[in-house]
Amino acid sequence: MSLNLDSLRKQIDSLDHKLITLLNERAQVSLDIGAAKRQAVDPQEEDNTHVYIPGREKQVFEKVTRLNPGPLANENLCAIYREIMSASIALQKDVMVAYLGPVGSFSHDASMKRFGDSVQYASQGTIADVFEAVERGSCQYGVVPFENSIAGSVVPTLDKFIKSKVKIRAETYLPVHHYLLSKTTTESIRRIYSHPVALAQCQTFLNANLKGIELVPCASTSEAAQLASKEKHAAAICNRVCADIYGLDILHADIEDMQDNTTRFFIISDAWDAPTASDKTLLMFTVDHRLPGALCDGLKVFKDHSINLTKIDSRPSLLKPWHYVFFVECAGVHGDSEAMSTVIEDLGKFCLDVKIVGTYPDQRPQDLRY
Numbered sequence: 001m002s003l004n005l006d007s008l009r010k011q012i013d014s015l016d017h018k019l020i021t022l023l024n025e026r027a028q029v030s031l032d033i034g035a036a037k038r039q040a041v042d043p044q045e046e047d048n049t050h051v052y053i054p055g056r057e058k059q060v061f062e063k064v065t066r067l068n069p070g071p072l073a074n075e076n077l078c079a080i081y082r083e084i085m086s087a088s089i090a091l092q093k094d095v096m097v098a099y100l101g102p103v104g105s106f107s108h109d110a111s112m113k114r115f116g117d118s119v120q121y122a123s124q125g126t127i128a129d130v131f132e133a134v135e136r137g138s139c140q141y142g143v144v145p146f147e148n149s150i151a152g153s154v155v156p157t158l159d160k161f162i163k164s165k166v167k168i169r170a171e172t173y174l175p176v177h178h179y180l181l182s183k184t185t186t187e188s189i190r191r192i193y194s195h196p197v198a199l200a201q202c203q204t205f206l207n208a209n210l211k212g213i214e215l216v217p218c219a220s221t222s223e224a225a226q227l228a229s230k231e232k233h234a235a236a237i238c239n240r241v242c243a244d245i246y247g248l249d250i251l252h253a254d255i256e257d258m259q260d261n262t263t264r265f266f267i268i269s270d271a272w273d274a275p276t277a278s279d280k281t282l283l284m285f286t287v288d289h290r291l292p293g294a295l296c297d298g299l300k301v302f303k304d305h306s307i308n309l310t311k312i313d314s315r316p317s318l319l320k321p322w323h324y325v326f327f328v329e330c331a332g333v334h335g336d337s338e339a340m341s342t343v344i345e346d347l348g349k350f351c352l353d354v355k356i357v358g359t360y361p362d363q364r365p366q367d368l369r370y
């Protein structure tokens with residue numbers, strides 16, 4: 001069969017015509033959804049309607065990948081749908097997302113992957129600033145790193161959850177590959193900038209190739225790139241995109257200790273989403289030291305309710321020395337469910353100050369397409 005370029009392009013033109021009509025029909029329905037969401041808000045009150053519905057987005061991504069007959073790869077279809085829903089969010093409301101900046105950080109990457117190109121982003125200097133932007137209401141959503149598969153928990157995030165009233169609304173996983181970027185050669189490097197969690201992920205490479213070189217911790221990997229771009233003998237460990245953004249050369253690629261290095265981020269806000277088919281809940285509590293075995297009895301509550309725990313962590317309470325706050329993530333239960341109310345009631349018999357930090361659709365680490 002001979003292929004005629006002109007006639008094939010005419011087919012594309014005609015399909016684009018149909019696509020534009022359909023995309024606008026979808027956008028109109030989205031505007032109506034926005035109006036329906038606002039109907040529930042008292043006109044005298046400030047409009048804090050949530051247009052970002054992570055549970056519904058998960059359903060849409062699962063549906064489109066299920067329906068996809070190809071040849072378009074699911075990954076590409078999801079990228080298209082990410083932008084369709086990003087535009088949909090922006091049509092319903094001006095949305096501002098806070099992230100740990102500057103541009104080029106892994107938090108920026110995770111935010112873009114979650115919210116797409118059509119919303120607005122506000123770079124913040126520290127993780128605490130991301131929390132505070134959400135608390136003040138200058139940003140409706142914030143994206144914070146929670147844990148890394150090599151370096152473990154991100155302590156500033158856990159510590160902010162202890163004091164803050166923000167809620168977790170969604171989780172997302174990002175594969176993390178580190179690059180050594182500089183304006184100089186590896187042999188001339190005298191100082192390496194990076195975020196402490198990133199430095200912890202590249203110990204094997206650093207010990208083998210740059211032992212004894214000064215390591216300077218900074219607020220983010222992109223700030224590291226910014227600093228390295230201003231010094232002759234400095235380098236940064238950061239995201240590949242920082243090479244273009246900050247005018248640095250790639251000296252070494254993929255220098256993380258494990259190639260499947262992944263960071264889990266939380267999307268924080270003032271409210272969580274309604275239950276979906278599969279949710280997780282992060283709880284926080286302290287224990288009463290006067291009761292021997294209080295933590296053990298508390299944890300047994302989850303066993304008694306057949307709840308699987310996917311993460312346990314503890315941090316100093318910051319109120320009294322040797323007093324700890326425990327974080328426990330429960331799989332398969334939503335924070336508003338009756339099951340969770342019973343768990344909290346039972347936990348209250350052994351533990352103090354039990355609080356839900358957030359409840360969010362279960363996003364498996366392998367669901368990297370969305």
Ligand SMILES: O=C(O)C(=O)C[C@]1(C(=O)O)C=C[C@@H](O)C=C1
Pocket residue numbers: 030033034051052053054056057060084085088089092
């Ligand atoms: O279903 C909704 O609540 C919508 O606002 C629509 C829509 C979409 O475009 O499909 C847009 C944004 C939400 O995050 C989820 C879904």
